[in-house]
Amino acid sequence: MIVRRLIAVLGAGSLLAAAGCGGSAPSGAAGDAAGSGDGPVRIGALHPVSGSMAVDGLQMRRGAQLAVEQINESGGIASLGGREVRLATADTQGKPEIGQSEAQRLISGGAVGLIGTYQSSVSSNVSVVAERNEVPFVMDVTASDEIFQHGYRYSFRVQPGSAKISESAAEYLEQVSEKAGKPAERVAVLHEQTDFGTGAADAFEVAAGKLGMEVGPRISYDATTAADFTSQITQVKASGADVLVVAGYYGDSLLIAKAVDAVKPDLDAVWGVSNGAYDQPKFVSDAGELGDRYFSTNYHFDAQNPETRRLRAEYQQRFGAPMRTGAVLSYDAVQAIAAGVEEAGSTDPAAVRDGIARARIAPLTVGNGPVRFGRDGENVNSAAVLMQIQNGRVKQVYPPEKAESDPDYSVAW
Template sequence: MSARKLVAGLGACAALLAATAGCGGSAPSGAAGAGAGRDSGPVKIGALHPVSGANAVDGQQMRRGAQMAVEAINAAGGIRSLGGRKVKLETGDTQGKAEVGQSEAQRLISEGAVGLVGTYQSAVSTNVSVVAERNRVPFVMDVTASDAIFSHGYKYSFRVQPGSAAIAGAAARYLKEVSEKAGKPVRKVAFLHEQTDFGTGAAEAFAKAAKKLGIQVGPNISYDAVTASDLTAQITQVKASGADVLAVAGYYRDGLLAAKAINAVKPNLNAVWGVSDGAFDQPKFVSDVGALGERYFSTNYHYDAKNPATVKLRAEYQKRYGAPMRTGAVLAYDAVQVIAQGVERAASTDPEKVRAAIAGSQVQPLTVGTGPISFAPNGDNKNALPVLMQVQNGQIKQVYPQDKAESQPNYSVTWRP
């Protein structure tokens, strides 16, 4: 089944809440207050991330970020409106599989989670959102790019990061502006993307935005991120196309493959331009590919490098775990804060009351935004802001828009064919 058909089927399933026992696997839990232990003991927040499988590094990072948020909340006195009750993180490993994420979500809700955060992968979040809707328990997505989830009228799904269309639109706009300021106006963009709903959605949204700006897009080249072991053929196709920019939307492992193939083929490009890409804005990408990734751009969500509170959190993470804190982990931290502050405002562990409090929340983020985390009626964060980053001298720098920039964009590549 295609990702789009899966989303549509699950959306129809969720719309029939009273009849969903046979839809999506798990039976509904009944009343919103159902679940063990919500009225006493620690306030449980469920965290669903892929801590095993191909995306385990990111998943582990995000689980740690969520745990650090819980520790910060408890150190500050817990949930004060509930007499200082402590918060506890209950975790589930999605294994990067939609059906596993779905069953783990049901388990965490049945065990008393007042809300869920997750999941890193759009396909997994699609299933979890159905479980959350059926059980009337809020689900705050930290990393989930797909916009399809937010087209079904769900009441219990929220998202901290900007969505695929917002990122793709910003990517096209930033590309036009940066290239023109550099005196090399973009002419034609080839788009390389992984083939699930995430990558396809990013490519389609970018092409739509680029067309409005007078930018030609093509060819559109897809690949299977799970099975791909080499992208040389795809990059050779890019070279033959005459495109002066290569846009890329994929995950981390295939991002490395793309960088290696670009180095081998050396297409005649002015820029490599990540669009929601899971590799090009990661410190590990820089260390793994070295000079091959120099000057790569990436339009994406990002931790706020200019926020002192974010700098402090990332320093603590580095000290504790011996690795740089990725943006996904900071988003998980923000998502837990959203649920905890919802509980605080609701003065209740009733998920429906918590959901109402979240819907009206104003939470200060540690990720880039134009203001506090605040949700539109469809559950999207109204103040989420995509930012343009670039690998410069072996470091990831925010370079655009100007008010978020740590340094200026360098619109050139380090190779020529």
């Protein structure tokens, strides 16, 4: 079993399905339900384990469970006499209203903190529930920055936000294309139309414009109904764009890659921004050669970290599939809540919230230091990295200090 080093000493546990009811939990209910004696400390995990996002949702639930098991095997919550942690799970089904009701159920069932949710629209609703009940919510995968503009005290985020990823994507595109002698001048943007895709596209357009790139056409789509992108890629081809930016989920991004292969626009690069496919091993196998040399700027597991490699090897052995970055972020999010409990020496959610704000957690995802939350709940040391599919593998290629190999900006099709 993996040895996990944290700046704070941590603890965690096994799977639990919590019961509960609707409405607001009374003040202190979560801490009381979590038990004031020797009972397990409950952490709620909300992910889409059914519906179109189920593969990622199940990955993230499993990543959270691995964190719980590791912490318990390391001795539990030391400041609470070695109490174990249990994972209380909920299926959001990818629906904001379900995520909201399930968050309330987990809180009413005694969760001292929540993690989740993979989708920004769901996290937006959950953050309201967490704030109303004064229970900390540590977001593992949630790109939208809008949640953090309300001044919420109980919302935290491990991954870099949409603006940070998009700004990095524009900067990396400028630097990599310039170095290759093919400076990006006109960039087409194709994005799914919810808060996630729209926010990523908005931030990229602003950042790229400041760097002198022209953005257009910009095309949005409904990821839940899109079945073919031939017409959109034909429009991109007619525009004469040098680069195509794609901000979408897995299924739609795979369909876009197939349309690019069929239409063959004259592009120098396909550049994922917060993309749910182009840094995934599954995309490499599903897309085959047509995905070769696709780029993606995103959060990512730290491929250079030995502990990350050990965790991913264990996941592969237990579940028979490569561990995706979302699952590693869920692992880190559980560690953050456990660190908050350890720091607080209490299961009172308000005290846990303050403990999370003080904690320093060694991440297994790429960053510029330990996970450390600022006043706005953002991880001040989060960082985006540029990846590229090279010879059937997703590799970190930029910036140089994070790179496993050099970026290849040559035409891929």
